Amino acid sequence: xxxxxxxxxxxxxxxxxxxxxxxxxxxxxxxxxxxxxxxxxxxxxxxxxxxxxxxxxxxxxxxxxxxxxxxxxxxxxxxxxxxxxxxxxxxxxxxxxxxxxxxxxxxxxxxxxxxxxxxxxxxxxxxxxxxxxxxxxxxxxxxxxxxxxxxxxxxxxxxxxxxxxxxxxxxxxxxxxxxxxxxxxxxxxxxxxxxxxxxxxxxxxxxxxxxxxxxxxxxxxxxxxxxxxxxxxxxxxxxxxxxxxxxxxxxxxxxxxxxxxx
Ligand SMILES: NC(=O)c1ccc[n+]([C@@H]2O[C@H](COP(=O)([O-])OP(=O)(O)OC[C@H]3O[C@@H](n4cnc5c(N)ncnc54)[C@H](OP(=O)(O)O)[C@@H]3O)[C@@H](O)[C@H]2O)c1
Numbered sequence: 001x002x003x004x005x006x007x008x009x010x011x012x013x014x015x016x017x018x019x020x021x022x023x024x025x026x027x028x029x030x031x032x033x034x035x036x037x038x039x040x041x042x043x044x045x046x047x048x049x050x051x052x053x054x055x056x057x058x059x060x061x062x063x064x065x066x067x068x069x070x071x072x073x074x075x076x077x078x079x080x081x082x083x084x085x086x087x088x089x090x091x092x093x094x095x096x097x098x099x100x101x102x103x104x105x106x107x108x109x110x111x112x113x114x115x116x117x118x119x120x121x122x123x124x125x126x127x128x129x130x131x132x133x134x135x136x137x138x139x140x141x142x143x144x145x146x147x148x149x150x151x152x153x154x155x156x157x158x159x160x161x162x163x164x165x166x167x168x169x170x171x172x173x174x175x176x177x178x179x180x181x182x183x184x185x186x187x188x189x190x191x192x193x194x195x196x197x198x199x200x201x202x203x204x205x206x207x208x209x210x211x212x213x214x215x216x217x218x219x220x221x222x223x224x225x226x227x228x229x230x231x232x233x234x235x236x237x238x239x240x241x242x243x244x245x246x247x248x249x250x251x252x253x254x255x256x257x258x259x260x261x262x
Pocket of ligand 1: 020021022023024025026027044045046047048050067068069070095096097098099118122145146147148189190191192193194195196197198
C-alpha cells in the first residue's frame, strides 16, 4: 500500500472534522452538510450558546468545542481535547474570520489589526496545532478559508483583502511540503455568500449565494482534493480576469466600486 492509499484508508475509517467559525454562516452550514455526509464534527467558535444550537440540529454527530482562535494555548488545548474525546482529526476547516469595510479616508490601524489578528493569526494558530499532528501521522486534509477578495485589491477591502491574500500565499507556500508529508491542503475562495458577515453590506453583491449552497460547493470539492476551491463560477471568472488585467484597465474598473464621497 503506497502512502496516499494508506492515508485515504485511514481517513475512511476515521472521519473526524474540526471546523472553526462553526457557529454561524458558512462554517455552520458546512458542519451540518458534513455531518449529514457521515462525518463526526468538532465545532469551534467563541459563542457556546450558538454552538449548542448547532449541536441540537444533529446531536451525536456534532460536538461543541468552544474556542477563541486568537488564543494560541487554547487552540492547542482544544485540539488535544477533540482528539482525546473523538479521535484523530482527519479534516480541519479553518473558517473563523471577520470583515470590516475601511477606505483611504477611514483607514485605521486598529481596525486592520483586528482583522490581521483573527483572519491571519487565528488561522496560523490553528495551522500550527494541526500541521504538527497531521505531518507526524502522514495523513489528513486541511482547508483554509480565504476569499476571492485576496486575488486583487478592491476599494473598501484594503485590510480584509490583504488578510485573505496573505492566507492564499501562505497556503501556496505550505502546499508542496505538506503534500510530501502525506497531508492535503486546500484554500477555499468564496465569492459573496449570504451570512451575518455580508448582511451588513449596503452595496449590491453580484452572484450572491446562500451559505447552504456554499457548503455544498465546499463539501463536494473537498472530496476531489483540489488545492483551490473557488465558487460561484461567475465570480471566479470575473475575479480571475480582473486580477489578470493591466493596472490601468483594472483601476478603471475598481474605481467604479468606490462610493460617493470616497
Ligand atoms: N460571507 C462571504 O461572502 C464570504 C466570502 C468569502 C470568504 N468568507 C470567509 O468565510 C469565513 C466565514 O465567514 P461567514 O460569512 O460565514 O461569517 P460569519 O457568519 O460572521 O461567521 C464567522 C464565524 O467566525 C467565528 N469567529 C469569529 N471570531 C472568532 C474567534 N476569535 N475565535 C473563533 N471563532 C471566531 C464566529 O463565531 P463567534 O463570534 O461565536 O466566535 C462565526 O462562527 C470567514 O473567514 C470569511 O472571511 C466569507
